[in-house]
Amino acid sequence: MQLGIYLLVAATALDLSVLAYPSPENPWTRPERLAARNVPERRSGSGLSNCHWDNVIALVELLQPNKSAALPYLNGNGNAPDRYARAAIQFQATDEPYIQDYMVGPLPISSRTTLQPLNYYYNKGVGKQRVYHTDLQAEIKFYAQIGASVADITLDLWNGTFMGLANDSIYLKGFEPLRISHRSAVTWGQFWGFPIGNPDDRAAVLPLGLYVKVDIYGRDPSKWSVHGWFYNGIFYRNTRAFRKAYFSPGFKKLGANVDGPWAQLNREGDPLPMDTVAAPLQVQPEGPRFGVDVKEKYVEWMDFSFYISFNRDTGMRLFDIKFRGERIIYELGLEEALSHYASNDPMQSGVAFLDTLEGFGRVAFELVQGYDCPSHATFLNTSFFTNEETRTHLNSICLFEMDTGHPLQRYASSNAVSVTKSMVFTVRSVSAVGNYDFIFDYEFYLDGSIHVTVRLSGYIQAAYWAHNSDYGFKIHDNLSGSMHDHVINYKLDMDVNGTANSLMKTTVVPTKERYPWSNGDWVNTMKLRKSFVNNERHSKINWSPNSATTYTVVNKDALNKYGEYRGYRISPVTSSTTFLTVQDSASLKKSGGWATHNLYALKQKDTELHSASPYNNLDTGNPVVNFDKYFDGESLDQEDLVLYDRPPQMINARSSMAIVPQNFHLDNPSRATRQQVRVTFGGGKLAQAEKFGSRHATCNFDMNNAAPNLEAYKGDLVVPKYPFLPNNATFVPVLPGS
């Protein structure tokens, strides 16, 4: 098999040194370092090229080792697991293109090395998915033909045309996911205005309100077809019917959404008072108080340690998170992010972005010093594979400690006051996916808790305003702030006192009780009701009203000295939409099972690695990972548990879930910090401040050290944004114009 030989050759070119396991403390050979070598052969021969009928290497990166193999090694009682590459090939030299995953290994290449399909963690049975978007140039051409067929109309309506020419000032595009059924692949396209200047800015806020239904099934563009038009609330069966209506008397023409300063990202409006004065900022006068092994991406801050990993599909994830030397979390990372829209128009109604197809790692671009992260943050590079190349995102992860500005602890008595600062350590990356930038934080607190936070910022995918006041507010001349749910799914593989874990449920319930002292009277009061979520039959969980129920991962055999389970509790921090409103979405079909509840608990299995796959997006009714099928009645009693949950979502706001120790420590770990004070006062004497060995910097600090070096910003060569390609998937081989 020619392809197999090619992949073996590619694997040979990998950097073998990074496959070593120098020590138990250093088990995670970072995927990006494995992929950090270009594969020189790939630009020539081997049947692979940039032509859209040729096969394409979509991915070569390190395959995440199975937990069953890694854990003995991490625990110091097993060998390092064999390492494999995960490779994905998009087979395009066929009438029915598909993408397929392979595993190559063990690495380095030896006589034991084999190439085999990577199927074991895809519960479809095979890591293989039909691709209906292959011929991107042909699609653009097809859309341009449609544009040409109504050029007189678009010229009349918006003084612009889309015909695939250099002077196009509008464009037409369809949206993911395609509606796949037997020999059909349907989408609705809409005409959009071009933003002034940089064409990938603001694209999402210039819809023009004319929609066309197309079927782009198959490789023969001559068989692609138009199935109707929609404008101003009226459906037209075909182009002729639409044209006829348009040129009939009394046809109502609607206004356009026109680019302008309102949509641009410059400073706008009257300058704010005193805003030219340098703003307050965080400084780090004596350098970082944490340790980073840059090569291994191993981090230590206070009582925490962990490894940072990175992959194309989901970006940054953390492994082997320990607090005071005890592993709490084996794996913590993003699985999928969904934006599900609704409107009365056929495009917006069907839009359900499953963003891993864009590749959160692929679009995790360089961070802006001093703005994305404090200037004094430590920045790390990441690498990823796209368009048959390995690329480096410079400075794409930042790590920094900061004073949150409010006390962690505070207590005043009549002659003393104690205050502890709430220092927090943050690991951050930003992924620019389409119209939104996702800001991902892992925050570590002195008390041993971890917060997983996502912030979204950017442009809404707006809808054209016409008869859709039930689907959002009107926000500009002809624009609806189209309603939509964001649902984000994380994997949280907790190992609390080992892997034999159970999920304790504690509910505060109102009750009435009679007590020995209550004189026979009923007392209205409340109680804790404790139970366990014992089986996957009951492990799809919604947060209860009034936050009455909490969920805690414990090991039933690990009690603290007072007889309580040593556990870690999973709680939402922020409050907002948390699961998908739309029920049985026709866009998501069988690919949204992880979006229907707040929290899911499953038994850990190497074969159930992820709740989702980017490939699901390609055919949502036939997903390679069907999360629902994981819930097959397995016991959750003293098993290795994996939780999937979501931080609640808010736009431009913090959205956060917390992983918090519960009866885990006998003390309060935050009491160990020196960043506290006890001021004793009174008695007519000067106050005495006990600072517990902490100190304030007393140097002359050159504020230039706290200023960012913005000219050093490099950016990335990968284009993150639509609109130019109807199919801008991560494995797109050709990006015209970029």
Added chain:
Amino acid sequence: MQLGIYLLVAATALDLSVLAYPSPENPWTRPERLAARNVPERRSGSGLSNCHWDNVIALVELLQPNKSAALPYLNGNGNAPDRYARAAIQFQATDEPYIQDYMVGPLPISSRTTLQPLNYYYNKGVGKQRVYHTDLQAEIKFYAQIGASVADITLDLWNGTFMGLANDSIYLKGFEPLRISHRSAVTWGQFWGFPIGNPDDRAAVLPLGLYVKVDIYGRDPSKWSVHGWFYNGIFYRNTRAFRKAYFSPGFKKLGANVDGPWAQLNREGDPLPMDTVAAPLQVQPEGPRFGVDVKEKYVEWMDFSFYISFNRDTGMRLFDIKFRGERIIYELGLEEALSHYASNDPMQSGVAFLDTLEGFGRVAFELVQGYDCPSHATFLNTSFFTNEETRTHLNSICLFEMDTGHPLQRYASSNAVSVTKSMVFTVRSVSAVGNYDFIFDYEFYLDGSIHVTVRLSGYIQAAYWAHNSDYGFKIHDNLSGSMHDHVINYKLDMDVNGTANSLMKTTVVPTKERYPWSNGDWVNTMKLRKSFVNNERHSKINWSPNSATTYTVVNKDALNKYGEYRGYRISPVTSSTTFLTVQDSASLKKSGGWATHNLYALKQKDTELHSASPYNNLDTGNPVVNFDKYFDGESLDQEDLVLYDRPPQMINARSSMAIVPQNFHLDNPSRATRQQVRVTFGGGKLAQAEKFGSRHATCNFDMNNAAPNLEAYKGDLVVPKYPFLPNNATFVPVLPGS
């Protein structure tokens, strides 16, 4: 009337100058300045003294002017409202002591000035409440007699006695609220250990598990009585029965909770790595970027302006909050805070702290520079009246701007990235109430939103651990982390586009629809369902599951240019217990109506000033303010609305609600800030950073300027903490030992 004359004399001594209204921008004559003069006569004559049978002035402070009088003045079309003093007298020279509110005015004293009972905003009809706790010394003596009656037992159990002697090493106290019924005032006391050293530290974590039921009705201590004992789950009808059982064979003796480092607020545990390095901190290199009129407590930051007020009952509150010159909020402030406990023991089961009785203003002590607030914060003093004296809390409010450390806005395209810093302006005070310190923040954001945040820190009011595993986790040798709800109530008087306001309700609902384009098929989707909360009959509101419903204050006659209501939305930010779990609490009786729901809307009336009163605590079944009675069927359609809501509560965590503009501005106000950057990159050139006129400080900054001056801490003379007095109400005339 002797008292009336006295109060007139007192009012004469007030500082008249601060009663002037120098300008429409300066309407709020701060209560503390009115009260800032001592009333020299009050230590002598006039029937007032420190004897517990004498009458006591409990309060003299400025009476908040009625909105009906203040608003025309604030709007520049009315005279300054007359000013009155609010005075409270506790009448103790009677068998049935009571506290009563009076109003004295207009001020300054003139022939028009009168003294009259202050009744108009108490819907009991009178601002007068029976006080059952008057004879504090007698109560201590009574408890000491009880302690003496079991001194042999307490000596045996805990090697300590409570007999009102200098060498007492334990003590006995009862809890609020008293259970008042016909000629009976019952409470359960418990024995507690004395903390080592400072006696008001850690009191709440040393319960000893022996309880005694007492009735302290009336002024004649000889008629007070013991009604039973409770120990280790067994109730004893009287002291003899308890003693008999105790000295019988087989009586089970339980362990004590003994003070030690575990309960103390020192640094504990192994020092953390690198913790002697000076920690990151926020600095303000070029001084504050906001304006404060210290005398008027008037503040301007960016597009916001507001006044800070202060009173004894509820501490800091804000008035006349404007954004871009438009009033959004007339009044915003705390109303009441409740901690309702539950356990199997008779004391903890009945504890329901209504904290305004302690006086949030009374216990709003000096803030610790660099720990409670950044060193560069601006600190303001406040004044309040307690124990017949006006006192000053030095540096008890802080104001500061900070960079929150994450982007407010962020968008990357292929050749540029835009990031805006999330600057926030915070106004903070801390009130040390009993075992908890409340950290109150008002946070102002560049987008025009305001967050109201409360953090609680301190000691739990722990329960003795005995047969109560259903009521909390065991956290120490004989200690239960006793379960309890915190419920906090704020008043939010919004004036959005004037006072004619309506409460819009917007719910995201799953639905299925047929569309012109859907080929006759049903489409599963979601919609907005909009309605109004039209009447007080429907205006007790709970947050809906999955945050599906939002509530927005609008003026139906004020549409923006796109036809949407210009509004402000009220949303929870954080997620936790939000209303009271216990239903129909026998402790709260008719005083907990504001704690049963998440949000309440009422028509504004001068006569419905507050949702609660400190006096409610004195007799919860007979409150001076019964919040439930406000809901009397008035229309909420285009009326002046007042909302009462609560930030959800978490211990040692942020708890926050947001007031957020919705379709209020045509632009995004945060775009006006200079604290943003647009970095353009690519094309092989150095990146270009557009900084919009902002700049970084380039000075040499003396870090000593960022170090707090802790020796300057003064503290306060008021003792904030129990346990020494069974009745430590704000108007307690004598604080023995303090």
